[in-house]
Amino acid sequence: MAKSAFTDEDDALLGELGVEVEAKKKRSLTPREERIIAGFEDIQRFYEEYGRAPQHGEENDIFERMYAVRLDRLRQLEECRSLLEPLDNQGVLADAPAASGHGDTEIDDDALLEELGVEAETADITELKHVRSHAEKRAAEEIANRQRCEEFDKFKPLFDQVQDELDEGLRETRTFELKAEIRPGAWFIVGGQKAYVADMGEVYSNAQGRTDARLRVIFDNGTESNMLMRSLQRALHKDDAGRRITDSSAGPLFADHTADGDEASGTIYVLRSKSDLPIVKEHRNVLHKIGVTSGKVERRIANAKIDATFLLADVEVVATYELYNINRTKLENLIHRIFDPARLDIEIKDRFGNPVVPREWFLVPFNVVDEAVERIKDGSIKGYVYDPQQARLVERKAG
Structure with a gap:
């Protein structure tokens, strides 16, 4: 018999109250x-x-x-x-x-x-x-219903493009919330894989009175599934890392004035070097430093003479574009991706003799930089890259 956990006085008191104090064995x-x-x-x-x-x-x-x-x-x-x-x-x-x-x-x-x-x-x-x-x-x-996607070669460029646009900040990942977000052309991350809703059948009401539809979902591992919309919804909700990928739209990444509730986020600057380095003197009119700063441009360039990233020389401010409510890092990465083919390949010694490779200098005419800014504003920059041979923006080839 199991012993009571109470004292004799406790047992007596509980007994008077009609409470059984003997511990019962669990069957x-x-x-x-x-x-x-x-x-x-x-x-x-x-x-x-x-x-x-x-x-x-x-x-x-x-x-x-x-x-x-x-x-x-x-x-x-x-x-x-x-x-x-x-x-x-x-x-x-x-x-x-x-x-x-x-x-x-x-x-x-x-x-x-x-x-x-x-x-x-x-x-x-x-x-x-x-x-x-x-x-x-x-x-x-x-999972068992997934099968090899025979047409994956047709879809792979779409997956590559979406990844590029994520890297460039033209798309973002956000928490999945509503079933209405599941529609043809929508992108998600579920189970650690990108998923593309290639097609959706007719919407109907199931036995529980809930709307549903059969989907064709393509996954980035080359498989596909004819899963139900509610199945994808359930998988996204149960996956802590499940996300939806926003549509590709640069939107108004920055403007020349603030709107109600906007807060200034920083400035794109375009600079020209006054350095006497031979390569700078030869290409001064087309060599530009393009960057983004969260502070005043004047403060950013104040110590240009002693900063190797500024080629240890004063600079001329060619243009500035004020930013509002954007991710500065993503925007800067986007700009640098566009002009990467014209990035200046140079290594200089800083004032302590250490080698430095400046990364924000590009051999690009200013009018092309200005065009890129305008295309970012209206969202048409998607898929463009700078062609040094033609000295202009061209559509990037798929593949």
């Missing part, structure tokens, strides 16, 4: 009982997700029909009812099942699975050897 469960409980927990999770007991019917998916059969059997077997009723805080066992009209109550899980063309995992309702959660089974079904 251990047999493996069979544990399997029965695990199977019932699947049904409880379904009830929590959908607000009702699983039902029979050809229009319902395989897992709901399995749970409906299982619940019928658990209700019928007195052994199961007595075991599960203390755990049934939702009243699932007492909830009268709807008439199926299909005779499903006369067959067990294996028979139903065999009828549906699915290999059975279990031998009997009370012999649940491989019970998995509702979510795990759905996830396994969705």
Whole structure:
């Protein structure tokens, strides 16, 4: 007999109040009982997700029909009812099942699975050897439904372009929130992979009265899936790292004036060097330093003479463009990507004799820099790069 955790005085007081103080031994469960409980927990999770007991019917998916059969059997077997009723805080066992009209109550899980063309995992309702959660089974079904995308060569350039636009700041990743965000042409990150909604079938209402549609989703690993919209929604919500990728639009990255609620974020500057280095003297009119600063440009260039990134010389301010509510780093990366083919390849010694490779100097005419700024403003910069041979912006070739 287990000993009470109370003192004799406590025991006496509790005894007068009619409280039993003897600690009760917890009855251990047999493996069979544990399997029965695990199977019932699947049904409880379904009830929590959908607000009702699983039902029979050809229009319902395989897992709901399995749970409906299982619940019928658990209700019928007195052994199961007595075991599960203390755990049934939702009243699932007492909830009268709807008439199926299909005779499903006369067959067990294996028979139903065999009828549906699915290999059975279990031998009997009370012999649940491989019970998995509702979510795990759905996830396994969705993964199994992926197949090799035969047309991936057609889609791969789109994936490459989206990655470039993410790197350039033309797209962003944001938390997935609404089912309405799932539409043809939409991009997501789920399970660590980029996913592209290539097509969407007709929208309909499922058995639960919720809108759904069949999707064709292409993944960046070269596979595809004809998954349901609600399946993708569920996967995005359950994935802590699941994100949606915004549409490609540079938008008004900066303007010449602030709007209500805007706060100045910094300035793009275009500088010309006064250095006497031979390469600078030779190309002075087309050699420009292009950068972004969060402070005043005057302050940024105040120590140009002793700063190797400014070629250890004073500079002339050619143009400035004020920025509002943007990511300065992404914008600077975008500008540098555009003019990368014309980046000046030079190494100089700083005032302490250390080698420095300045990265923001480009052999580009100012009118082309100004054009790039305008294209960033109106969003037309996508896919453009500078061609040094033609000394102008050209559309970047795919591939």
